[in-house]
Amino acid sequence: MLYRELGASGLQVSALGLGTWAIGGTWWGGAEEADSIAAIRGGIEQGITLIDTAPVYGYGLSEEVVGKAIKGYDRSKLVLATKVGLAWHVSEGQYFFELAGERVYRNLKPATIRYEIEQSLRRLGTDYIDLYQTHWQDNTTPIAETMATLLQLQQEGKIRAIGVSNCTPAQMDEYRAVGPLASNQPLYNMLDRGIEAELLPYCLARKIGVLTYSSLALGLLTGTMDPNRVFAEDDQRHGNPRFTPEAIAQTNALLDRFAPLREKYGLTQAQLSIAWTISRPGVTVALVGVRTAQQATELAPGGNIALTPEDLAAMDAILAE
Numbered sequence: 001m002l003y004r005e006l007g008a009s010g011l012q013v014s015a016l017g018l019g020t021w022a023i024g025g026t027w028w029g030g031a032e033e034a035d036s037i038a039a040i041r042g043g044i045e046q047g048i049t050l051i052d053t054a055p056v057y058g059y060g061l062s063e064e065v066v067g068k069a070i071k072g073y074d075r076s077k078l079v080l081a082t083k084v085g086l087a088w089h090v091s092e093g094q095y096f097f098e099l100a101g102e103r104v105y106r107n108l109k110p111a112t113i114r115y116e117i118e119q120s121l122r123r124l125g126t127d128y129i130d131l132y133q134t135h136w137q138d139n140t141t142p143i144a145e146t147m148a149t150l151l152q153l154q155q156e157g158k159i160r161a162i163g164v165s166n167c168t169p170a171q172m173d174e175y176r177a178v179g180p181l182a183s184n185q186p187l188y189n190m191l192d193r194g195i196e197a198e199l200l201p202y203c204l205a206r207k208i209g210v211l212t213y214s215s216l217a218l219g220l221l222t223g224t225m226d227p228n229r230v231f232a233e234d235d236q237r238h239g240n241p242r243f244t245p246e247a248i249a250q251t252n253a254l255l256d257r258f259a260p261l262r263e264k265y266g267l268t269q270a271q272l273s274i275a276w277t278i279s280r281p282g283v284t285v286a287l288v289g290v291r292t293a294q295q296a297t298e299l300a301p302g303g304n305i306a307l308t309p310e311d312l313a314a315m316d317a318i319l320a321e
């Protein structure tokens with residue numbers, strides 16, 4: 001496993017990070033707790049140190065399961081990353097969505113942050129969070145107020161580093177006018193490359209870490225997605241145009257063209273997709289969602305390989321077609 005510093009934060013993190021969105025169940029057609037715990041432990045056994053979660057994943061469930069899974073491990077060797085600001089205990093802020101009977105607001109007000117951190121610490125069974133990230137930006141709260149509260153939490157020892165997610169360079173400028181940011185967490189994978197134009201160069205130039213999310217495009221980039229797979233109605237991939245039989249077959253055909261590189265590096269397609277992500281300039285960590293120990297174990301070698309610039313360019317040429 002490769003290890004890197006997250007921006008200029010001093011936090012050392014594995015280049016492959018465990019994503020625990022699916023473990024919360026909501027958006028993903030449910031999850032079995034025993035599988036989820038085994039998935040997290042399987043990842044840790046493979047050298048993954050960074051675990052990313054959020055209160056809204058299963059409305060607390062994902063954080064609780066992470067808390068159970070890490071019991072017995074040396075806490076100081078793990079980097080727990082969670083988020084703040086998608087609140088369902090309030091009805092103020094910027095209304096975002098309704099799911100499973102809860103109305104969720106983007107809310108990064110000081111009182112909400114103060115409330116949420118205590119819930120997260122309790123659910124995770126820890127007295128500090130390594131990386132605390134604002135989940136989605138809230139246009140009803142001045143960023144300076146949000147950042148001032150986060151800095152207070154840092155001074156109180158409740159968080160080690162401050163990160164953002166789904167945050168534009170202009171918004172990051174506002175945060176950074178108040179205090180340092182360790183990282184941003186945007187969507188990025190071989191099929192979703194919107195951040196390459198502005199956000200990645202911005203972060204690279206300012207030594208801000210980048211944790212990519214949906215690094216496997218919700219499982220599509222494993223190359224093993226069955227075109228005839230039937231998704232449960234409460235799985236976000238149900239009805240998603242990228243997951244029709246034709247679209248899955250088309251993506252699999254694209255990935256087939258990477259066979260010579262898979263052979264050269266001795267990687268499966270899922271591992272190559274991770275290696276591609278962590279080899280991009282500016283990317284610190286590829287977050288990948290795991291549901292079983294087998295998935296975590298399979299993916300781990302992808303976090304140990306840097307592709308050459310020539311091979312990255314060859315893959316880009318194929319992707320550009």
Ligand SMILES: NC(=O)c1ccc[n+]([C@@H]2O[C@H](COP(=O)([O-])OP(=O)(O)OC[C@H]3O[C@@H](n4cnc5c(N)ncnc54)[C@H](OP(=O)(O)O)[C@@H]3O)[C@@H](O)[C@H]2O)c1
Nearest residue numbers: 019020021022165213214215216217218219287288289295
């Ligand atoms: N900040 C944000 O707004 C935001 C948004 C999205 C995600 N995230 C974070 O980023 C993490 C990763 O993204 P993601 O979970 O959305 O998607 P992802 O990593 O692109 O895909 C995860 C899915 O791929 C499938 N998979 C994983 N390993 C596999 C393997 N070895 N073989 C075959 N299939 C495999 C699993 O689904 P199946 O087994 O069901 O196919 C898994 O749930 C999340 O868990 C979360 O921590 C953050």
